[in-house]
Amino acid sequence: MDTRRPTIADVAKRAGVSKGLVSFVFNDKPGVAAPTRVRILAAAEELGWQPDPVARSLSTQRAAALGLVVRRDPTVLAADPFFPAFMAGVETALTERRQVLVLSLVPDAAAETATYRSLAAHRRVDGVLLTDLRHDDDRFPLLAELGLPAVCVGRPDVAGAFPVVNLDDAAGLRSAVDHLVGLGHRRIAYVGGDVGMLHGRRRRKSFLEALARHGLDPVGVVDTDFSAAAGARAVVELLAGAVLPTALVFASDPMAVAGLAVLQRQGVQVPRDCSVTGFDGMDLGRHLHPALTTVEADPLAWGRAAATVLLRLLDDGRADDLELPSAALVLRSSTAPPPDPPG
Amino acid sequence: MDTRRPTIADVAKRAGVSKGLVSFVFNDKPGVAAPTRVRILAAAEELGWQPDPVARSLSTQRAAALGLVVRRDPTVLAADPFFPAFMAGVETALTERRQVLVLSLVPDAAAETATYRSLAAHRRVDGVLLTDLRHDDDRFPLLAELGLPAVCVGRPDVAGAFPVVNLDDAAGLRSAVDHLVGLGHRRIAYVGGDVGMLHGRRRRKSFLEALARHGLDPVGVVDTDFSAAAGARAVVELLAGAVLPTALVFASDPMAVAGLAVLQRQGVQVPRDCSVTGFDGMDLGRHLHPALTTVEADPLAWGRAAATVLLRLLDDGRADDLELPSAALVLRSSTAPPPDPPG
């Protein structure tokens, strides 16, 4: 019994054709007579043969792999519900296409750059998914230099060399503000994320704009690094301010959870004395006391879409931008009318 | 200007040697004269050449990639602090070795099997990291059939074909129980995880043994699937029982958080009326009110160790098991003496 795995030559011999023909069939090239095609497919099937991606890579110069380089502190990453779902979505798109996801978790900017360089130099991936887009993002010039195709997960702030798969945060934040104002809140504060990241920056802007549309100014705005610790500190700071907010809008769920704890610790009851909204739809939020009102997106769909668009870019040399359904407010029990409604 | 990337032939020509010699130098084979070696290295350096992993793979039949297939619901995965840190640890071990991590997130058993088969059939990875070990784990026969090397992250329940990198949970659980008993608790209940998973099963056993050493029986034991929702349900169930626990030991932090909320919702104050301990060291736990007493391991070190051992196995054909420092109890504020100490 031959334990050696079959090669294209075995299939060719069995089908009574040349290797080239077999290759043509498996690459959907035109010009193979239907009966021949059937014979070849049957031979491959019988032998259990599939093209070897490594050999194919050497010929085609394509890796059949997509890269995702995540530069985040593992602790912050662990608290974030986005990535696992996003990756699962990427996965669903890749599997059908016999592609693979190469993941790299890096601690800092230097490691990030080194990783992209290494991925490109060794052609380990054909393209990359760009998440956590930053203001003046140095990955754009880097990828241009490396000639590595990419898609932007979220809208970049520069005219793009790369296709964009966007999911609008603003609408969700607007609903959160509208909801609070509708409840009667006038003294609303915001605990934002990392403004070096575009989504952090945009959520902040969306909050301020939404508030302004009601003719309101924020009672306080604190920028953070998205960590729970920073969220907690921000609340301490806001509570020490001159005018106490009756509602707190957070740019992420982990911060909202930590903020909630600070409020409770200081004897502020949520939502009776102060309302709280989060952002991200962390599963744990629904199991808190009180359950967290938050803004939820669909990161799984986002991941699938981003991978699909990147694959399209690689195949066709171009791909259209894609706009996904917006993030939406999920009402739970951390919001209520303010303690002393005006009027 | 030549934009074509250099190949081994270019390096050989520049150094005035054959391609074989260059290859020997870059694969640390003996038998290259020192001066020649230096000349070759210099030529490669000047040209900025490094061996192309794809071409190398085709010759060596090694992928220079390790696989991690995670079969978990994205929601449960998102709540778990283990994986991001574990992967970051894997990363640190791989980078130095010019290896890459191929990650696959799969929803169910069928997809899991298909993924391992595909990874093996296409030689996309040289070996895999086995996490979330299960009782009677079907991955062992599968990997044996596929001839895919692996290392076990945690101790399997069968005599192993694969090296084991273990981190003992039992000690941490024991400290949690000892701590509670030392505080005066006698009515302790346990909210466990998925007993289909070995760590779920072992934590349960460790809890029961630790309790038995104090001559105590649990007031209740509930198995779950490790999800926050199940943790919440378990607490509802325990609170409806005949004898109320004064302390709850949870097999994971997300369950502990959800359980905490249920207690609070039912007017049970933590830790005054009931103490709570978690498991895993989720960062958010430290920012809760009350901050969660938990059992913490070092998943980053675990990831690095597991990858290192797998690489050793691939290089040498064998590798010794490795035992890491045990998980340890981290005291915070969710534990206190029981409301009515006996005696």
Place this chain on the structure above:
DNA sequence: CTGAAAGCGCTTACAG
């Protein structure tokens, strides 16, 4: 200690 050559398993012009 070194060189020339075959081979890894594909793809893709090129010729017929």
Place this chain on the structure above:
DNA sequence: CTGAAAGCGCTTACAG
């Protein structure tokens, strides 16, 4: 519509 051959960029016996 089909075949023979070169080439992708390495590694590794084999011969000297």
